[in-house]
Amino acid sequence: MRDRIVVAAAMLALAGPLILAPSLAAGPGDPIVAARQASMKQMAAAARAIAEMFDGKRAYEPAAFKAAADTLSARAAALAGEFPQGTLGAPSGARPEIDDARPVFEALARHIGRLTGALADKAGDAPPGITADMRMAGPPMDGGSLLGKRPGAAEADPAKMPAEHLLHLILQDCASCHSKFRRKVE
Numbered sequence: 001m002r003d004r005i006v007v008a009a010a011m012l013a014l015a016g017p018l019i020l021a022p023s024l025a026a027g028p029g030d031p032i033v034a035a036r037q038a039s040m041k042q043m044a045a046a047a048r049a050i051a052e053m054f055d056g057k058r059a060y061e062p063a064a065f066k067a068a069a070d071t072l073s074a075r076a077a078a079l080a081g082e083f084p085q086g087t088l089g090a091p092s093g094a095r096p097e098i099d100d101a102r103p104v105f106e107a108l109a110r111h112i113g114r115l116t117g118a119l120a121d122k123a124g125d126a127p128p129g130i131t132a133d134m135r136m137a138g139p140p141m142d143g144g145s146l147l148g149k150r151p152g153a154a155e156a157d158p159a160k161m162p163a164e165h166l167l168h169l170i171l172q173d174c175a176s177c178h179s180k181f182r183r184k185v186e
């Protein structure tokens with residue numbers, strides 16, 4: 001009798017982590033994780049394509065600019081929904097802290113969503129060659145974006161910013177979110 005209780009307790013102890021684990025972390029090969037990592041890679045390829053066109057490292061093509069901006073915008077719009085509870089932490093690169101800081105994570109996703117949406121609108125009437133008004137005039141200034149540079153300042157209207165300026169702000173959003181919510185996976 002006593003032995004049976006001991007065995008039952010041992011089984012419970014073993015079962016415990018198995019019951020808890022799925023709600024806390026992603027399993028290896030989780031399709032949600034694979035899908036969002038693929039989505040991130042598409043964003044990276046699209047951002048690189050646009051950056052190279054503006055830097056003269058790749059031929060500028062209005063249609064290719066538009067296609068890349070549309071990819072960025074579509075992927076950014078989906079971002080907030082790609083990190084459900086139960087898919088965070090190892091072995092993925094998503095920090096479990098996303099779950100404790102949903103409002104911050106979602107604000108970052110909304111912010112990059114607005115910027116990429118504005119870039120896609122501009123790319124929709126992109127001229128045949130890069131014009132001066134598509135270029136960034138000075139260092140990228142955001143009028144106080146969300147992670148607190150100049151918090152009191154009103155945020156500038158993305159629709160009024162040159163495309164290159166928008167691209168730089170978008171890349172800043174990638175970096176801000178990664179520094180908070182992405183961990184290096186060995």
Ligand code: HEC
Nearest residue numbers: 037040041043044092093094108109112173174177181182
């Ligand atoms: C709101 C937060 C957020 C934003 C904005 C964001 N990312 Fe990510 N990114 C993440 C997180 C979290 C991961 C880790 C995902 C995982 O491994 O499950 C990640 C992973 C990645 C990866 C690695 C994917 C892989 O194969 O493991 C790349 C590349 C990437 N992001 C590029 C970008 C680029 C480029 C941008 C901006 C255009 C961007 N990200 C914007 C949160 C963000």
